[in-house]
Amino acid sequence: MKKLALLILVFAFIISACSNGDSSGGKGGEGGDGPVKLQFYFPVAVGGPITKLIDQLAKDFERENENISVMPIYGGSYQDTMTKVATAVQGNNSPDMAVLLSTDLYTLLSMNAIEDLTPRFSQSYFDGFYDAFLGNTKSGDQVWSVPFQRSTIVLYYNKDKFREAGLDPEKAPATWEELREYASKLTKADGSQWGIEIPSTGYQYWMLQALSLQSGENIMSNDGKEVFFDKPHVEESLQFYMDLGQKDKVMPSGTIEWATVPSDFISGKAAMMFHTTGNLTKVKNEAAFDFGVAFLPANKQYGSPTGGGNLYVFKDIPERNKEAAIKFIEFLTQPERVAQWSIDTGYVGTTKASYETEALKQYVADFPEAAVARDQLEYADSELSTYQNGQVTKIFNDNIQAALIGTMTAKEALAKSQEQATGILKQFQSK
Incomplete structure (x- = not known):
């Protein structure tokens, strides 16, 4: 009888642990206490070690945010990545965030797939980006994405x-x-x-x-x-x-x-x-x-x-994941990281503050060609969308x-x- 009682007790404990665990398919359930796991889809459209750079950024972020893990998922080209994301959304298995073309905005809106980011950031945060890059982030007054790997x-x-x-x-x-x-x-x-x-x-x-x-x-x-x-x-x-x-x-x-x-x-x-x-x-x-x-x-x-990709957060994910995704976006768009991303890839620094960092100031001084695309933004307009x-x-x-x-x-x-x-x-x- 003692053995039977002990088995019942152990079984009850297992059932209780399972019911209190992560029940969101690995994403970290809303209101849960476990770590948040962010699925982050991204494409590679230019030469260079983009995958390695993204993996390192994810690790650096995790060191600063022990309760959040980021799982970068390489999706292929922009078009391939968009296809994979759309398939996941339609299958009710939306990723948490993705880098997709800035021009995918209206397609994502018609799918009702993405989170309105207007209330998630301050106006001063958005004002820090170059105006030429903000055109493809908006529909009306609402901002639906954040400039990331942008180009002309x-x-x-x-x-x-x-x-x-x-x-x-x-x-x-x-x-x-x-x-x-x-x-x-x-x-x-x-x-x-x-x-x-x-x-x-x-x-x-x-x-x-x-x-x-x-x-x-x-x-x-x-x-x-x-x-x-x-x-x-x-x-x-x-x-x-x-x-x-x-x-x-x-x-x-x-x-x-x-x-x-x-x-x-x-x-x-x-x-x-x-x-x-x-x-x-x-x-x-x-x-x-x-x-x-x-x-x-x-x-x-x-x-x-303009061209290139923006950071999108998806709508049908737990609130904890949305908050973690916003943290990751804030991390990626800090001036020093925007500056280093520009140096490592050739993409334009998306924020004015990035060009005030010592790293990018020195890089432009040594390699003036790096400032040409930024200076051309004065004459740039939104990409076909x-x-x-x-x-x-x-x-x-x-x-x-x-x-x-x-x-x-x-x-x-x-x-x-x-x-x-x-x-x-x-x-x-x-x-």
């Missing part, structure tokens, strides 16, 4: 190649006409060296948006419900993009892969390139030549869209590429893009 497009140029071509290595092309002229001098007839490469896969919409901002207004409304793809200044911009390869012969015609453009530049196959500042550290570490970084050349004005953004962007990308490979005119590509995108967005315009 910049012009990289090989100063050694400039010298060989008789060009001033300290003077990048400042206008479209100068870009054409310089690229012509830098192109070799045997195809061994191109004057300029502008990617035409993955993010060709981003490249065209930059050219369009240099020629006129932005290509979408700020509520995610309307696009302006068929405006005359967009057609002028697409025609310029096409002509560099098809008419001027200073750029490969047809498809130019996003991922291979930096490699072509580093190997000397391309003397200039348009690419994200997120590859600045890769170029700095791997280029065996003297290179420069400059604003994108102007048409009527300077211009570049709409409801059903994946569909709209794919349509735009496909039609731009058709124009670049010569199967459509600029006018046809943009008219088709406008018609198709308007059809998708019509359902949101009455809301």
Whole structure:
């Protein structure tokens, strides 16, 4: 009998311990006393040891917050990460937080997936970020994400190649006409060296948006419900993009892969390139030549869209996890960490205070190219972002590429893009 009573007592104790434990699938139950476990999805879209850097940031945070553990989950590209996050949300297994494209905002809002961060931070906290990065964080007056690994497009140029071509290595092309002229001098007839490469896969919409901002207004409304793809200044911009390869012969015609453009530049196959500042550290570490970084050349004005990823917190998680996620965001966006992230990756420091740190001040003093993307923010605007953004962007990308490979005119590509995108967005315009 004593043995039976003892067994009953042990069994009761086990049942009690289980019922009081973590019952939230490893996330730390709301109101529980155990450690909070944050699932943190992130992508890698540029060269460099991003995974290692994220893992180290998670460990550093855990040392300061013993009751919170962060589980970084590498999701692949931005698109792959978004697909995995959307699948998890739809399966009622939402992650706690993620780095996703700033342009995924309206898609996430339509899924009712993300937490409104407006009441979670002070206004002075948001005021610390550069204005150009805040556009893609908001819908109306509500802030839904925090800038993290942000970028603009910049012009990289090989100063050694400039010298060989008789060009001033300290003077990048400042206008479209100068870009054409310089690229012509830098192109070799045997195809061994191109004057300029502008990617035409993955993010060709981003490249065209930059050219369009240099020629006129932005290509979408700020509520995610309307696009302006068929405006005359967009057609002028697409025609310029096409002509560099098809008419001027200073750029490969047809498809130019996003991922291979930096490699072509580093190997000397391309003397200039348009690419994200997120590859600045890769170029700095791997280029065996003297290179420069400059604003994108102007048409009527300077211009570049912002780009990159923001930090999102998800709605359908325990309050304890939301509070822990906010702590992690505060940790990641402290000036010293923003500064170091910029140095380690090439992404723009997202806060004004980051450029006041000794680390980034010294880095910019030693490597002035690191300040170019920040200075270009004065002329930057929000990246293309709409409801059903994946569909709209794919349509735009496909039609731009058709124009670049010569199967459509600029006018046809943009008219088709406008018609198709308007059809998708019509359902949101009455809301």
